[in-house]
Amino acid sequence: MRDRRERCEGGGRDGFGGTHGPQDTDGPRAVHPPRRPSALLLRGVTSTALFTDRYELTMLSAALRDGTADRSCAFEVFSRRLPGGRRYGVVAGTGRFLEALTRFRFTDDEMASVAEFLTDETLDWLRTYRFSGDVDGYPEGELYFPGSPILSVRGTFAECVILETLVLSIFNHDSAVASAAARMVSASDGRPLIEMGSRRAHEEAAVAASRAAYIAGFSATSNLEATRRHGIPGAGTSAHAFTLLHTDADGPDEAAAFRAQVDALGVGTTLLVDTYDITAGVETAVAVAGPELGGVRIDSGDLGVLARQVRAQLDDLGAPTTRIVVSGDLDEYAIASLRAEPVDVYGVGTSVVTGSGAPTAGMVYKLVEVDGRPVAKRSAHKESRGGRKRAVRLARRTGTVVEELVTAADAPLPSTDPYDAREVAVPLVRGGDVVATATVADARDLVAAGLTSLPWEGLGLSRGDAAIPTVFS
Amino acid sequence: MRDRRERCEGGGRDGFGGTHGPQDTDGPRAVHPPRRPSALLLRGVTSTALFTDRYELTMLSAALRDGTADRSCAFEVFSRRLPGGRRYGVVAGTGRFLEALTRFRFTDDEMASVAEFLTDETLDWLRTYRFSGDVDGYPEGELYFPGSPILSVRGTFAECVILETLVLSIFNHDSAVASAAARMVSASDGRPLIEMGSRRAHEEAAVAASRAAYIAGFSATSNLEATRRHGIPGAGTSAHAFTLLHTDADGPDEAAAFRAQVDALGVGTTLLVDTYDITAGVETAVAVAGPELGGVRIDSGDLGVLARQVRAQLDDLGAPTTRIVVSGDLDEYAIASLRAEPVDVYGVGTSVVTGSGAPTAGMVYKLVEVDGRPVAKRSAHKESRGGRKRAVRLARRTGTVVEELVTAADAPLPSTDPYDAREVAVPLVRGGDVVATATVADARDLVAAGLTSLPWEGLGLSRGDAAIPTVFS
Numbered sequence: 001m002r003d004r005r006e007r008c009e010g011g012g013r014d015g016f017g018g019t020h021g022p023q024d025t026d027g028p029r030a031v032h033p034p035r036r037p038s039a040l041l042l043r044g045v046t047s048t049a050l051f052t053d054r055y056e057l058t059m060l061s062a063a064l065r066d067g068t069a070d071r072s073c074a075f076e077v078f079s080r081r082l083p084g085g086r087r088y089g090v091v092a093g094t095g096r097f098l099e100a101l102t103r104f105r106f107t108d109d110e111m112a113s114v115a116e117f118l119t120d121e122t123l124d125w126l127r128t129y130r131f132s133g134d135v136d137g138y139p140e141g142e143l144y145f146p147g148s149p150i151l152s153v154r155g156t157f158a159e160c161v162i163l164e165t166l167v168l169s170i171f172n173h174d175s176a177v178a179s180a181a182a183r184m185v186s187a188s189d190g191r192p193l194i195e196m197g198s199r200r201a202h203e204e205a206a207v208a209a210s211r212a213a214y215i216a217g218f219s220a221t222s223n224l225e226a227t228r229r230h231g232i233p234g235a236g237t238s239a240h241a242f243t244l245l246h247t248d249a250d251g252p253d254e255a256a257a258f259r260a261q262v263d264a265l266g267v268g269t270t271l272l273v274d275t276y277d278i279t280a281g282v283e284t285a286v287a288v289a290g291p292e293l294g295g296v297r298i299d300s301g302d303l304g305v306l307a308r309q310v311r312a313q314l315d316d317l318g319a320p321t322t323r324i325v326v327s328g329d330l331d332e333y334a335i336a337s338l339r340a341e342p343v344d345v346y347g348v349g350t351s352v353v354t355g356s357g358a359p360t361a362g363m364v365y366k367l368v369e370v371d372g373r374p375v376a377k378r379s380a381h382k383e384s385r386g387g388r389k390r391a392v393r394l395a396r397r398t399g400t401v402v403e404e405l406v407t408a409a410d411a412p413l414p415s416t417d418p419y420d421a422r423e424v425a426v427p428l429v430r431g432g433d434v435v436a437t438a439t440v441a442d443a444r445d446l447v448a449a450g451l452t453s454l455p456w457e458g459l460g461l462s463r464g465d466a467a468i469p470t471v472f473s
Numbered sequence: 474m475r476d477r478r479e480r481c482e483g484g485g486r487d488g489f490g491g492t493h494g495p496q497d498t499d500g501p502r503a504v505h506p507p508r509r510p511s512a513l514l515l516r517g518v519t520s521t522a523l524f525t526d527r528y529e530l531t532m533l534s535a536a537l538r539d540g541t542a543d544r545s546c547a548f549e550v551f552s553r554r555l556p557g558g559r560r561y562g563v564v565a566g567t568g569r570f571l572e573a574l575t576r577f578r579f580t581d582d583e584m585a586s587v588a589e590f591l592t593d594e595t596l597d598w599l600r601t602y603r604f605s606g607d608v609d610g611y612p613e614g615e616l617y618f619p620g621s622p623i624l625s626v627r628g629t630f631a632e633c634v635i636l637e638t639l640v641l642s643i644f645n646h647d648s649a650v651a652s653a654a655a656r657m658v659s660a661s662d663g664r665p666l667i668e669m670g671s672r673r674a675h676e677e678a679a680v681a682a683s684r685a686a687y688i689a690g691f692s693a694t695s696n697l698e699a700t701r702r703h704g705i706p707g708a709g710t711s712a713h714a715f716t717l718l719h720t721d722a723d724g725p726d727e728a729a730a731f732r733a734q735v736d737a738l739g740v741g742t743t744l745l746v747d748t749y750d751i752t753a754g755v756e757t758a759v760a761v762a763g764p765e766l767g768g769v770r771i772d773s774g775d776l777g778v779l780a781r782q783v784r785a786q787l788d789d790l791g792a793p794t795t796r797i798v799v800s801g802d803l804d805e806y807a808i809a810s811l812r813a814e815p816v817d818v819y820g821v822g823t824s825v826v827t828g829s830g831a832p833t834a835g836m837v838y839k840l841v842e843v844d845g846r847p848v849a850k851r852s853a854h855k856e857s858r859g860g861r862k863r864a865v866r867l868a869r870r871t872g873t874v875v876e877e878l879v880t881a882a883d884a885p886l887p888s889t890d891p892y893d894a895r896e897v898a899v900p901l902v903r904g905g906d907v908v909a910t911a912t913v914a915d916a917r918d919l920v921a922a923g924l925t926s927l928p929w930e931g932l933g934l935s936r937g938d939a940a941i942p943t944v945f946s
Contacts, residue, residue, distance in 0.1 A: 050698035051676040053669065055709030057697070062711070062737035066729070068718050075714070100676070113701040119737070157718050164712075165696075168672035169679055196526065199641035200833040203524040203573070204677035206642055223638075224530070225523035228586040236528030238535070239637075241548070241840035244848040245541050245630050252848070256539070264535035264592070276851045350833060359832040360673040360823060367714040375717040375725070378749045 048100045048166055049110045049129075056162045057114060061122040069158040074369040074388045077137075077151035077171060079144070083358030085463025088454065090182045090447055091150050092212040093174030094140035098434045100166055101131060131159050135429035138391075139438055141215055141446030142424060143454070145404045147470040149389045150363070152425065157370070164365045172363050173205060174212040176355035178447070180332070181216030183356070184348060186451055186459050187336040192219035193346045194235045196327065197353035209353040215443040218352070230440055237265060240299075243275040252276060258288040270295035270325055273310070282310055286317045295323040295345070303328065304341045311342035331356050332461055385472060394419035401453045404470040414473055521573045521639055522583045529635045530587060534595040542631035547842040547861045550610075550624035550644060552617070556831030558936025561927065563655045563920055564623050565685040566647030567613035571907045573639055574604060604632050608902035611864075612911055614688055614919030615897060616927070618877045620943040622862045623836070625898065630843070637838045645836050646678060647685040649828035651920070653805070654689035656829070657821060659924055659932050660809040665692035666819045667708045669800065670826035682826040688916040691825070703913055710738060713772075716748040727754060731761040743768035743798055746783070755783055759790045768796035768817070776801065777814045784815035804829050805934055858945060867892035874926045877943040887946055
């Protein structure tokens, strides 16, 4: 068992992948940059400017009219709480946001659509819109906690307010997926996870979900567009439909299906053995592919019991290196419950792309400063803290984090002795230009490092407090 | 109260909208077709072919190699159960799927991305791919129940199998949103609902969610791209940031913010009154705008209590026609709990775009027939029924539905006396060409008619059985 697992971790094929091409290896750094990044502009929406709520433009219109549009403002993104008693969140979406920001333009097509409810003054302003302010934020892949100021957007009211929806859509979605995925990764105890939930999510959200899951530590994705666009390693071999296709006048012929798959994809492929009878399926699989068969996949039933039975059967059949891939409604709890079983690879669908019960991260985009003055909503509920903030993460000398310290951005840092203090945010945009250069691989490294830095109780799956307190000083 | 509500239903401004342009009226049929439908091809992803799981192409490759790729197949889409004890689901996504199908093409860009794991034979096949088969399905907006065969895709194995992920991504997402939204619509008791959840969803999913919510009966959306792309009426005036912006050396100046908004958007606008103190906010709002003020919005606190207080205050201030818009974490239960309160318009965010606890509809795409023979997975769990099916909905003469009768597609219909029987599915694609012509407005009408056809208990929000049984004969 141990041998097989280490082989997986060592960058071997993922047990669920095809057999051709470099994408079938899933070492943790196997990120393939898109060959033609500029093609994004052709493939994606050309302008991102209408991923915007109408009220941002009506506010703009009113602010231009009364002369407040140019006031110097700071907006901050944060989440008041973590969903479902979770212990930490994972910031994801930064790279996608920065790319989307460069395409936030009101071309003739966008102008035509908003012209009917805006003044000419507003339309003229939009026509030449380029964000010219500054953005700082937690680097993608950084952990966050309740109240962590994960993004700071500064500029005129006008240029910042119209980014609200785009910012939140991207961070709320991607962080929700990455936050759930990271829990699955830590529950898997080092065994690879394949993201295969595209069919359970909007077709574009699925691509972003693949990216977020990979950042959180998943090994590969089923989604072809995620491989093309973001370089995420691909995986996948066959579904029940392929076995069922091999049905003729004499009835089902599982062996013919397996033979066809092995002929096309090689003996290293993973055969799906639960279409009819799992025991018979495993026997047929080894008979067809031989003991070098890469893997078998079980997609239904009691996965723990079945994994044990199939492991014993494979060993008896002289196929001790054939890996066992399990899938079928797995979430972090099911993954954890299979830790003691001879499972080599997890395939995870619905739960990861839907944030495992928390499909949105609950982040908000709040105006915190106007012309240097702190501002905040003051009525009951949903209270916010005014003023620009910065976060410092305190850690023991061992690296274990102990506190998220949030202070006013311009206040002197209080003594943090005896802890090490690290400023969490980094510059992302300066004067409208993207200055951050972090890649998906960098973000993935950061999640891995972040999980290592948590106190033990921070990795618990049960409901509880945040792994470290957020202290506002 | 009654007067105000009827004014809303009669197509007046929605109380949350701006003041310019036809999109501020939200009569139920006010669907504005996109001015340039062909622009979709420029704005959206040019090809949809990589919204696909890798295993569909590896199966294709294996099937081409062993000669089974051309077998005549039928795939069906259905959901085994309704989430969370719901009584019905709403089919949505049909229009988006048919549009996406026409763009499912492997251009050079897609070919380059998949070339590394596919054979030349497979690549040649993909290069000329056009779906040439037939599709039937429940019309968009039709209600569905557990096991309802909502889509039937027929053609060769090869041409059908590679559509699995695209089909499911679209139907699972859009139906999840429409199904949740329809419950909110029936809970609202005829008062208008505005979809304003874009910030809680992936930026593209948000556009599809707006469309699905509108189909389910919502009146308007905050999402500008949904207005452009799908013609959904737009709504939105201002956020707390606009009030906070009006802060100077003397402190907050809510009156200045209201004045700026009224100057720009007219007295028919909706002012957000809960930034500081609601009672003071309402007084200021009427003082600034006069008794003709269109509406006030309350976004926090106990909305029922506040709505009553604010209604009394507005009436006292001589503003009996000023409407009350409430928002802030509303779901179908919160909406229902406000039925007795003087609420005129609901703004709904997170819960509608995330399917109110069920962010995916759980639909599957199953191979049910090969060369005229029924096929089905047979092992434990997830059992499917083989063979092509058709659904007939039985109703009393009064129109109230009583049963979803599902039979083999080619079997004679059993007697359904004394009920009226209606074939549910309609032709969508014939020989690869889209033949369906239903619009978003048609789908919206169908949801409204469907909700009327349910037995009373079918509209219950509590957990329960499906509104009508699905009977397989």
